[in-house]
Amino acid sequence: MKHFLDIHKTDPADLRAMIDQAGRMKQARLDRPKGAADDTQPLAGRMVALIFEKPSTRTRVSFDVGVRQMGGETMVLSGSDMQLGHGETIADTARVLSRYVDLIMIRTFDEAVLTEMAEYADVPVINGLTDRTHPCQIMADVMTYEEHRGPISGKKVVWTGDGNNVCASFLHAAGQFGFDLTFTGPAQLDPEADFVGFARSKGSSITIERDAHKAVRDADLVVADTWVSMHDAQSARERRHNMLRPYQVNAALMAQAKPDALFMHCLPAHREEEVTSQVMDGPHSVIWDEAENRLHAQKAIMRWCLGV
Ligand code: CP
Secondary structure: OOOEOOHHHOOHHHHHHHHHHHHHHHHHHHHOOOOOOOOOOOOOOOEEEEEEOOOOOHHHHHHHHHHHHOOOEEEEEEHHHOHHHHOOOHHHHHHHHHHHOOEEEEEOOOHHHHHHHHHHOOOOEEEOOOOOOOHHHHHHHHHHHHHHHOOOOOOEEEEEOOOOHHHHHHHHHHHHHOOEEEEEOOHHHOOOHHHHHHHHHOOOOEEEOOOHHHHHOOOOEEEEOOOOOOOOOHHHHHHHHHHHHHHOEOHHHHOOOOOOOEEEEOOOOOEOOOEOHHHHOOOOEOHHHHHHHHHHHHHHHHHHHHOO
16 A cells, blocks of 8 residues: 655655656646647556645645645545544544545645554555644645756755744655755754654754854755644744744845745745745746645656556
8 A cells, every 4th residue: 555644754765756647647738739638648547545634825726726636536524524523433433434435635734644544444545744744735835946057966955944844744855855954043943853863863964053044154945834723822923923933934134045945835825924025026037836746746656556
């Protein structure tokens, strides 16, 4: 069973094959007349369940569209509308869904829900985000970096702000794709030692630097994310903003990076908080390509899961 649960749990050769296939599928769509169907329909006759226990725009739409482009069908399910939200166990839900669908994508809070779903499902399960990681996002980010600047291996990525679930998957990717990562943010929001340890165990250089301007010096890629994630208490908003304000990505900070550095943000962004509009809409920013590439990267992930 090929589940896509996390970047560090997936073979680097498979990750590379998915990124390369995503690029080929993107190009094939660009080459065909607008509105024409994909030549290949590898998901024809397949049903994919997309389960959301948290809000989503990009993940929901990009998975739904991606399945349809490949000839499959989707069923978008809200966790609260299912028996899952009313006491049925994850294991029983997984067993039942496996009798109906060919693939399950789930966005949930607790990583244990994802792992239990994968343990008991007879079909592949994809991690569409948990409180700990967001691997589909970072596959799209690696794809985006490489389509603009070539191989990401050996490059310097700087993560600014909160060492959250997206940062965690970036650290996993550092280890698997061979790039270095500097985290700059307040000590209270450092990424978990496990994530840093994985990247270091694979030979990546991981640096923690409290001074954002020093951290960004000579960066190839600067990344920001929201200061208050979906799983953070809204009551902590003001305290987090006060802690994170020195880590805002603005023009002065981007000026420390290499002249051809890219800027990424997984979105949704809070303009003038973690990043200024000047940077989001400026020449370094590739955020719209990054959002588009969720579609292409996830199509490759689904094909890998299903072996089609
Ligand atoms: N980046 C991301 O996962 O976006 P959504 O929350 O809109 O899916």
